[in-house]
Structure formats: C-alpha cells, structure tokens
Amino acid sequence: QFFHVIRNWVAALAKQGPVIFVFTEAHWADGASLALLKHCLDLCEQLPILWMIVYRPDPTARTWNFKHYVETDFPHRLSSIELTPLSNAESKTLLGYLIDPNILPTPLQADIVTRSEGNPYYLAAIVRSLIDRGILARHSNNGGWKITQSDAILDLPTSLINLLSARIAR
Secondary structure (H helix, E strand, O other), X not given: OHHHHHHHHHHHHHHHOOEEEEEOOHHHOOHHHHHHHHHHHHHHHOOOEEEEEOOOOOOOXXXXXXXXXXXXXXXXHOOOOOOOOOOHHHHHHHHHHHOOHHXXXXXXXXXXXXXXXXXXXXXXXXXXXXXXXXXXXXXXXXXXXXXXXXXXXXXXXXXXXXXXXXXXXX
C-alpha cells in the first residue's frame, strides 16, 4: 500500500507539471528503496518525469541489479553519464575555485590533491575539514582565505567515509 501511495503522489506531482527526482549516493540505497523506485519508474512513459539516479559503478552494490533492470526495461529512456576521477591538474583547478591555492604550502596542496584521488566531493570535504580545524580562516579585512598554521599537516582520515565520520563526531 505504501508503494501505491507513493506512486500516486509522484503521478499527481507530474500531472501538475514536469518533475525531476534526483537520487544521489544511490549505491548506498537499501533494497526496499530501490524496489519503490522500480515500482514508480514506468510513470515516465506517460508523464513528464525525469529520474536522475547517481551511484558508483560498483558491481557488488544493489544498484548494479537496478542498473541492469533499467537498461533492460527502459533502454529508450536511459541516458548514462560516466564520470571519471579528476586529474591532478583538474583537482588543483577545483582547489583554486574553493580557496586561493597560493596560500597553501606546496606540500599541503599536493597532499590534498593526492588524498582526494580525483573525487571532487572528497577534495571539498578536506577543505571544509581544514576550515573546521581552524587551519584555514577568512581574513577579517578582505574576506579571502588565510592559512593559520604554516606548518599544517594533513592528518586526516584516509577515506571519505572516515573523514565525514570524523567531522560529524567533531
């Protein structure tokens, strides 16, 4: 009954106008959530609905079977975009958009780029962690970034999950 109610709600939204549903980190979705999504997917055949489902291409995750289902039952509705990791140069560019990379000591900048492994979310989380720890702070006069510890060491957890867990615990 829950699936039926959600399906009707999605249909009612789409009857009012085009709807986009975005599911990020779907590789962590549980089986019931993916089953509910499967139950509603075919609504895009009659109604203006765009399903955007973002997940890691992990053959051991539940999303792998879901991917196969969509490829098999909705190939005419499927557009896949595979995002590859950022190169070191692209990571440095992203770092430059987040903060002025010239304020960071070269070893720290290189460590951030290396640790992020081309994952833009991880790179941004590392920068946020440096801000949380007071290693990066805003200038009071111009609002730009400044480093508060010239000998800062990037003693951060080695994975994104561990980094986020440490931030939540802090």
